[in-house]
Amino acid sequence: MLSGMHPHDGPLTRLRRSHEQSVLELLRKYGPLSRAEMGTRSGLSRTTLYDIVAGLVTSGAVVVGTPYVEARKRGRPVEKLSLNPAAGEAVGIDFARRAVHVAAVNLAHEVVGSAGEGHAADLSWPERVDIAVRLLDSLTTGAPGPESGSDGSGRAQAVHLGALRAIGVGVVGPTTDPGSESAHAQGIDGLPDLLRKRFGVPVLLDNNTRLAALAEAVWGAAADSSDVLYLRLSHGVGGGLVVGGALHRGRHGLSGEFGHITVDPAGERCECGKTGCLETLASLDAVLRRYRAAGGGADSPAQFLDAATAADPPALEVLARVGSEVGGVLAAICHAVGPGVIVVGGELAQAGDALLEPVEQALRQHLMPLARHHVDVRRATLGEAGSALGGIALVLHETPLLTHYPQPVSEENA
Incomplete structure (x- = not known):
């Protein structure tokens, strides 16, 4: 993953890569963290952590920002480290009993948008996937869907699907291995392949209520x-x-x-x-x-x-x-x-x-x-968007999304 950053592959380089992976994993899993929080979670020494973070910031993998606070306090605001939002986006889809909900989050754990649409209970899987694609298209263009999220300004935010890395999907009922008798009985055995063909990215499937639990633990109550x-x-x-x-x-x-x-x-x-x-x-x-x-x-x-x-x-x-x-x-x-x-x-x-x-x-x-x-x-x-957001949390927790994060600009190309 990080081979483009280090031309050598000796023991020290491999150790550094391991530390970088640890830092990226924590930010991917928990979202923005201060250096102090990062130090507590990573177990790295202060000197090592600051050196690793500096390299990741220079490479463009990590960005530094100061969270907005309503009441300004004395002293220097605490900076937060987060994954570069431009490094990619994750999409979650919830196929509920009578509705489809979608949501998109960038790798800095910022919710880009959400939308949903009801349908008849007996709608086929290809038709439900069509609804999901249409809802995501509404986020891509910035046009609000039947239920849509925004950036707080009243304008729907656009999802850039060209940066898509994976999709987390929630379905009703127990989830088992694709192709199993149970999956066939539920009618979901072909769903992962159907979604992979439509989006061209890996698909993670889980029970939508479990995903709502994960979402509430990451972004909610x-x-x-x-x-x-x-x-x-x-x-x-x-x-x-x-x-x-x-x-x-x-x-x-x-x-x-x-x-x-x-x-x-x-x-x-x-x-x-x-x-x-x-x-x-x-x-x-x-x-x-x-x-x-x-x-x-x-x-x-x-x-x-x-x-x-x-x-x-x-x-x-x-x-x-x-x-x-x-x-x-x-x-x-x-x-x-x-x-x-x-x-x-x-x-x-x-x-x-x-x-x-x-x-x-x-x-x-x-x-x-x-x-x-x-x-x-x-x-x-989190309301009806909870399971779709849980699909995203599943992706952020379990897939290596930073394979192609921005590389440092060389002096020759600057």
């Missing part, structure tokens, strides 16, 4: 924690674990299926074949049925959330019961994995404190005393 438990309460119930800053998939990609933890053995039959799963109690459809059984008249999840916002007693009662059940499940998972932050996302999380307070109360009740004050419960912040 849990950006200050390296051990995160994420639970999504939507049309389905699922989750994800980030352990030590890395996404945990489990054997055969089956980690995070929290919706299929049994809550009521005598309960309703679940799509998975078992009975009384959390999904039969806390999915949007299940919550709506429970609300109607309690005397509520909502015909859609949106109407139920409106009722909860208006403090409708049956709606609050249902949310209290759901929150208690969710909190009990989360406590059991906490005892197994010990997260520092729990993030609750999905449409049902829009109910806010009416749901989260019962969740937290049940969590504290079921956790062993030693753990009760070491877990924070937070609401997800």
